[in-house]
Amino acid sequence: MNVWIYHNSHEVYYRNPFGAVSCDERVILSLTIEIEEEAHSIFLRLWKHGREEEKIPMRLREGHGNKKTYQVEINVPSVQGLLWYYFIIGIKDKTYYYGNNYDQLGGIGEIYEHEPPSYQITVYKRNLVTPNWFKDAVMYQIFVDRFCNGYEAGQVLNPKEHCIIYPHWDATPQYGKCPETGKTVCYDFFGGNLLGVIKKLPYLKELGIRVIYFNPIFEAASNHKYDTGDYKKIDPMFGDHGVFQELCKKAQEMGISIILDGVFSHTGSNSRYFNRDGQYPSLGAYQSKDSPYYSWYRFTHFPNEYDCWWGIDTLPNVNELDPSYQEYIITGEDSVIKHWMRMGAKGWRLDVVDELPPEFIKKIRSVMKHLDPESILIGEVWEDATNKVSYGQMREYLLGEELDSVMNYPFRNIWLEYLLGKRDARSTHLRLMNLFENYPLHHFYSTMNLISSHDVSRALTVLSDAPPEDMLSREEQAKVQLSEIQLERGLARLKLLSLLQMTFPGVPCIYYGDEVGMHGYRDPLNRGTYPWGKENSDLLAWYKKLIALRNEYEVLRTGLWRPIYMQGQIYGYLRVIKQGKDVFNRPAKNHVALVLVNPGRESAVEVSIPLKNWCNGTMMDLLQVDKTYKIENGLLHVKLEPLQGTLLIDR
Missing domain, CATH: 2.60.40.1180 (Golgi alpha-mannosidase II)
Structure with missing residues (x-):
């Protein structure tokens, strides 16, 4: 029996309206069938995550000979969430299913003889908006230790114990690891600081930047600062409260907003809260069950066995639902969120947001928006943020009560594969459309569209056809030199990628130095120092031109x-x-x-x-x-x- 069935979620004729919808909206879904036999039953199977399914009969919309179109109108729920659907068609004694395609990208589906992949409808809270000023911005991500030392003589502020200070700014970064355990025993520093950022604000303004996103700047033992030692103190190697306030004030005068990195799923073991090595005068949770911070952590056998982030014992996990922790981070009169926003921060990026409970994220958002309705909350998400499942729970990042924006790693991956010839234009288009279909419009235009970051290889390295990083040891990666031909090809591709980045919906984010040709594999090689005085001037001019055009044309x-x-x-x-x-x-x-x-x-x-x-x-x-x-x-x-x-x- 020849059967032709068609539904295309990208065509308004078959799904109206297109894409994500707000609560209580009506959606019309249509299905076209061409067959000699009459279909005796046509149902839409519809369900919401965590709720029972519905099987809704479809009615004839129009027909011409053997080709007929059926439709059904549905009222989406009054509570935000995800809807899923596919079609069930009964013809004679056979049942056909029509659902999402094998790649689950939406658009044209497939006929199956078994339960198929479902189409997704994102249902978001009514009146969902994200700050318009942010949609108009270009971001710049700064890893402070590697950006600029504000002291002409190269003075390094307050060096830490057990660390390496490089005598040369252009040295290759590396970690000091114990050969037996593989653990990091000392960190390397170059001396970048917040004064250096202040010094380079005119450069960022000329580049066209309107938002600076900082990797963590609070006191911590490491160079990356994701092992927080004190949430309310600027790391002494970077500066102090006064320097931070001066930075925020001068940046604001230049039309630049500051976004901070919030690492709230864990602290450092050497923190005033855990204090495993006794470096702080406070009574840490590791030292005593009487510590005011003891309830923040989960001990299996006190004090040496405790829940850690990815099993790393220097990063003890916290219980984000602990009332005293929430008061300290979010709700207290001088909470971490309020403290830094009152000092000038315009928003936060939440590290490993998938490890934070939804209630915790919603409280952060509520407090932020009360202080400043135009503040911005960004989450670290590596996948499609609308259907992310973490620890068995469907997350609700983009449904109106949590995040304003997410790090758009799918954007990076889609375009890199395209520019490297791994996917053609059609395949690339379908992957972009999948995001466009799933994301609420306000979020699609406020995603943080990055092409490099501190967690992935720099775009230029990938685009230059450098050897795959998983084929090389860290030592071999550090020694890779791009040939003249590789570099020429990589720069040409980077120009194309930056053209796409600056003209695509969303907020372009430049990882410091990408605009002047920095390259390197993953951490620590993607965290080299900005090459002041050795920039690729042609590439920099290209970036300035693109950003100026984006800023000029709405x-x-x-x-x-x-x-x-x-x-x-x-x-x-x-x-x-x-x-x-x-x-x-x-x-x-x-x-x-x-x-x-x-x-x-x-x-x-x-x-x-x-x-x-x-x-x-x-x-x-x-x-x-x-x-x-x-x-x-x-x-x-x-x-x-x-x-x-x-x-x-x-x-």
């Missing part, structure tokens, strides 16, 4: 995103503002911008883009002076050289 920040071309390796999309409103109904200047990318290395490609529904006349090349393209018969003809991208805008 359409590149909050215009409608509409994919328009995906053939072979060539991918293109539009950003559109029509009728004087952006996607959030804010007043904005009408524009249509076109982004096209050719990641191929071998030959030029000529493409024709259908634009008659979007604009007429002439488009101006924003990347090449005095170059224009005329739209003829509704088509725009463009030639793309190998490893070339273009950004055009209507005149």
Whole structure:
């Protein structure tokens, strides 16, 4: 029996409205069937996570001969969560199922003879918004020890015991590990500090940066500071409260906001709260059950056996639901959240947010928004943040009561695979559409779109076809030298990736030094020092130009995103503002911008883009002076050289 069944969640005809919806909205779902026999039953199977299923009969919408379309209207719940659905079709004595495709990317599905993967509908809280100022920004991530030393003579503030201070700023970072246990026994420091950040604020302003995200800056034994020693003290190697306040004040005067890293799932073992080595005058939880901090931690056999982050004994986990811990971090009059926001911080990035209980995150958000409704809360999430399951629990990061933004690692992974030729334009498009479909619109435009970070290899290293890191030891990784050809290819790809990053919905985040050609494998090699005086000036000029264009044209920040071309390796999309409103109904200047990318290395490609529904006349090349393209018969003809991208805008 020949059966043709079709549903496409990306087409409004089959799912209206498209994408995520707010509570209490109505959604119309349609299914088309072509078969000689009459289907005797057609059901939508629908359920919410944690709730019983419904089987809803579908009614005929329209039909022509053997081809008929059925539809059903559903009222989504009044409480936010995820809905899942697929279709069940009975024909004669056989049952067919139609569900999500094998890759579970949404869009066109598949016919199955068994229970299929489901389609997802994200249902978010009514009136969900994220701060508009943040959507308009470009971020810059700073690992303080490696960015800049503010003292001309290179003075290193308050060196720690058992640490290595490099005599040369351009040395290769490494950890001092015990050869027998593999544990880190000493950390390396270069001497970067907050005064150095203040010194470089004019550089960041000229670059076009409006948000600085700091890796942790609170007192800790390590260089990375994810082993917090004192949540209410700036690490003495970085400065003090006064320097931080001066930084926030001067940054604000330049239109730059500060976001801090909150590491609240664990502390350091050498902290005033745990105090395993007795370095603090306080009575730590390790020292006595009478410690005011004892209830923060989970001991199996006091004091030497306790719950640790990923089994690392220098990072004891905390009980985030402990009332005294919540008071200290969130709710107290001088809580950690309130303390630093009152001193000038505009928001927080929550480290390993999947290890924080939902109640804890919601309290942080509530306190932040009470202090400053325009503050921003970002979470470290490595996957699609709408359907993340952690410790058996479906998380609710983007449903309206927790996060404003997440670190968009899927964005990085999708574009790297595309530019390296591992996926073609169509496959890339489907992965981007999957995020677009699942994320509430406000979140899709406020995701932290990174291409490098302190936890992954730098983009330039990956794009230069360096040997795979898992094939090399740490020592071998440190010795890898990119050839001239590799570097040339990597830089060309990085220009394409930064073009995509600066013109795609979301908030671009530059990991310090990416804009001047820094490279390196994962930690610690991705945490080298910024090469002041040795920057790749051509790449830096490219970044400045792209950021300036993004800051100048609203359409590149909050215009409608509409994919328009995906053939072979060539991918293109539009950003559109029509009728004087952006996607959030804010007043904005009408524009249509076109982004096209050719990641191929071998030959030029000529493409024709259908634009008659979007604009007429002439488009101006924003990347090449005095170059224009005329739209003829509704088509725009463009030639793309190998490893070339273009950004055009209507005149």
